[in-house]
Amino acid sequence: DIQMTQSPSSVSASVGDxxxxxxxxxxxxxxxxxWYQQKPGKAPKLLIYAASSLQSGVPSRFSGSGSxxxxxxxxxxxxxxxxATYYCQQANSFPHTFGQxxxxxxx
Amino acid sequence: EVQLVESxxxxxxxxxxxxxxxxxxxxxxxxYSMNWVRQAPGKGLEWVSSISSSxxxxxxxxSVKGRFTISRDNAKNSLYLQMNSLRAEDxxxxxxxxxxxxxxxxxxxxxTLVTVSS
Numbered sequence: 001d002i003q004m005t006q007s008p009s010s011v012s013a014s015v016g017d018x019x020x021x022x023x024x025x026x027x028x029x030x031x032x033x034x035w036y037q038q039k040p041g042k043a044p045k046l047l048i049y050a051a052s053s054l055q056s057g058v059p060s061r062f063s064g065s066g067s068x069x070x071x072x073x074x075x076x077x078x079x080x081x082x083x084a085t086y087y088c089q090q091a092n093s094f095p096h097t098f099g100q101x102x103x104x105x106x107x
Numbered sequence: 108e109v110q111l112v113e114s115x116x117x118x119x120x121x122x123x124x125x126x127x128x129x130x131x132x133x134x135x136x137x138x139y140s141m142n143w144v145r146q147a148p149g150k151g152l153e154w155v156s157s158i159s160s161s162x163x164x165x166x167x168x169x170s171v172k173g174r175f176t177i178s179r180d181n182a183k184n185s186l187y188l189q190m191n192s193l194r195a196e197d198x199x200x201x202x203x204x205x206x207x208x209x210x211x212x213x214x215x216x217x218x219t220l221v222t223v224s225s
Binding site: 001032034036038043044045046049050053055087089091094095096098099100101 | 142144151152153154157166168169202207209210211212213215216217218
């Protein structure tokens, strides 16, 4: 199975900051990577698919990059509604494993 | 508007069974692969199972293989998860999710809570 490792596990930041979250796959997954945002008590929301494609309706301050084993999610200027937990997920092969999550907290 | 609504969760004793349903609307259900994803209390997301649009391809996480069965009824726009031999570690919110073309999950239900406890 492919293991997905996110870093950091948690990060504190302020409104307006630029934040980058990293996701590393235990083996190459080409661009079969998605990023999700989850707020407490809510279902996850798709942000980025195919490593760098922005899902419809998602603000352009979110961006994704990478291929192979190393990927990043960047939020260019944090807004109050962005404080949440973020997950990466590989879709290269089954099981479609998720990273452990990165909790983005207000500083 | 795409909607996915799960139902069937509840409290069940260890070793018991439960059948979850996911009612889909607002899109051509028969054209999309579907998945179940779960989240234990305070934990991260865990992919559980996947079924292709015509049920030709089915996959399970090792943690549920042999105990859970995914199925769908395209005539009823519904996805199911039959859960047998339930264990305490199966306690979680179970989400159904639609797969878009890149294999990402673009729509999710609100989740249904399954609690396995004596």
